[in-house]
Amino acid sequence: MVSLSQDNAAKAAAQADEIASLRFASSESKMVGASGGLMDKLRANSPRVVGMLKLPGDMSVSIINPNPFLICYTVLACIARIIMIMYGTKANQAKVADELGNESGAEESIWGKITNPSKYPVESSAAISTVAEAFGLAYGVSMFMAGGTGFTPIVVGLIAVWAYSHILLGKEGKDIQKTAEEQNAEQQSLVFASSQSKDLGWWGGIQQKMKENPVFSSSITNLGVSAFMIIGGLLESGLTAYAVAGCLFAIGNAVQAMLVTKRGFNIEGAKEAVAENPNYEESEKDGEKQSGQRFTERLASQRKIKDSNNGFGTLAPA
Amino acid sequence: MTSAFDPANKNAIMEQIDSELNFLVLVTGRLADGSEHFAYASIPPSRYLAFKEAEAKGNYDLGKFGKILHHGAGKEPSAETKKEMEDKFGVNHQFEEELANINMQLNNALKSGNSGN
Numbered sequence: 001m002v003s004l005s006q007d008n009a010a011k012a013a014a015q016a017d018e019i020a021s022l023r024f025a026s027s028e029s030k031m032v033g034a035s036g037g038l039m040d041k042l043r044a045n046s047p048r049v050v051g052m053l054k055l056p057g058d059m060s061v062s063i064i065n066p067n068p069f070l071i072c073y074t075v076l077a078c079i080a081r082i083i084m085i086m087y088g089t090k091a092n093q094a095k096v097a098d099e100l101g102n103e104s105g106a107e108e109s110i111w112g113k114i115t116n117p118s119k120y121p122v123e124s125s126a127a128i129s130t131v132a133e134a135f136g137l138a139y140g141v142s143m144f145m146a147g148g149t150g151f152t153p154i155v156v157g158l159i160a161v162w163a164y165s166h167i168l169l170g171k172e173g174k175d176i177q178k179t180a181e182e183q184n185a186e187q188q189s190l191v192f193a194s195s196q197s198k199d200l201g202w203w204g205g206i207q208q209k210m211k212e213n214p215v216f217s218s219s220i221t222n223l224g225v226s227a228f229m230i231i232g233g234l235l236e237s238g239l240t241a242y243a244v245a246g247c248l249f250a251i252g253n254a255v256q257a258m259l260v261t262k263r264g265f266n267i268e269g270a271k272e273a274v275a276e277n278p279n280y281e282e283s284e285k286d287g288e289k290q291s292g293q294r295f296t297e298r299l300a301s302q303r304k305i306k307d308s309n310n311g312f313g314t315l316a317p318a
Numbered sequence: 319m320t321s322a323f324d325p326a327n328k329n330a331i332m333e334q335i336d337s338e339l340n341f342l343v344l345v346t347g348r349l350a351d352g353s354e355h356f357a358y359a360s361i362p363p364s365r366y367l368a369f370k371e372a373e374a375k376g377n378y379d380l381g382k383f384g385k386i387l388h389h390g391a392g393k394e395p396s397a398e399t400k401k402e403m404e405d406k407f408g409v410n411h412q413f414e415e416e417l418a419n420i421n422m423q424l425n426n427a428l429k430s431g432n433s434g435n
Binding site: 019020021022023024025026027028029030031032033034035036037038039040043206209216220223224225226227228230231250254257258 | 337338339340341342343344345346347348349350352355357358360369370373376377378379380381382386389403407408409410411412413414415416417419420423424426427428
């Protein structure tokens with residue numbers, strides 16, 4: 001009887017959070033995102049969606065102007081998008097984590113990330129995109145040297161090269177915090193054992209996010225590049241398709257800015273999710289949930305092996 | 319033959335949209351007893367405008383416009399609550415700011431592109 005009333009009390013406490021009515025005399029509200037089946041699918045597959053949105057634009061570049069530099073750009077850019085389409089999903093992340101099981105070890109090097117697209121789809125795609133944009137830049141330089149254009153294509157190319165390389169090389173928030181803690185050894189007039197600071201206000205929040213999320217800052221930058229595509233397509237006669245491709249590029253960059261992070265879709269993120277949240281598999285949906293469940297079941301069985309063997313491996317506690 | 323503008327079809331389309339997409343909002347304000355309170359709610363698109371109108375008028379029931387996901391006393395949620403909502407419901411507390419930044423970036427780029435041509 002005692003356990004039954006305790007159980008009922010726990011249920012009542014949980015249900016207290018669920019209410020059907022809440023009357024405000026006055027209020028302010030702000031939108032803090034979107035939910036629903038469509039948004040869940042978009043979140044779980046955002047890199048794939050980004051790849052699909054950007055692919056037509058990449059292909060249109062060399063169709064409109066079959067220059068050797070632009071053909072190289074198109075081939076490499078399409079490979080980068082295909083990587084995002086094939087591996088840029090939560091389902092793939094859970095599947096790779098499941099296959100690797102309890103393999104621990106240091107984070108892969110840059111080259112390791114580039115050559116393992118299934119484990120690091122965002123990073124690998126960004127690396128190939130960087131090389132693709134370098135060919136775009138080379139095209140701009142060749143046109144400039146031939147006197148056929150001004151500085152604009154060169155500037156745009158440089159920005160695009162920076163943007164994609166920043167996705168690959170930039171550190172996400174978690175990595176930045178670790179580095180700051182390690183380096184904090186100097187005596188100051190006011191010494192914090194540990195602290196976290198955030199910029200204040202609207203612009204401060206954005207600046208903080210730009211620092212902590214290289215995909216966000218790079219995507220915002222690439223939005224500007226997309227705008228040049230739209231303008232170029234609209235101004236040049238017969239390039240409506242180029243303008244449309246530019247619009248798809250802009251939408252793709254906006255989705256990427258809002259929803260894509262490196263750790264959200266790579267193997268490190270999958271390992272952290274399981275280590276921090278034993279119910280990781282419950283946060284995945286449909287087929288993704290099954291894959292995550294196999295991973296945690298394997299972890300659970302290997303913990304039992306560790307307990308019985310006294311010293312097998314090092315696993316995160318439940 | 320019914321058209322897409324037929325009210326019956328329009329309602330069916332809106333219902334489909336509502337089932338696939340909801341707006342997450344963070345409401346902060348005062349209850350009828352004057353106490354400060356906050357609430358996270360999921361509001362379908364078809365009711366969002368009505369919600370904003372009711373909010374502008376004041377003295378409204380949030381539950382009539384959407385599902386209340388979490389609520390509590392206070393001017394705004396604590397950092398722990400915010401983190402929990404981000405993890406559990408995909409809340410992004412800088413959603414409006416990021417949209418504004420994207421919009422600003424596009425506008426700036428379009429303006430500079432036009433002026434350059």
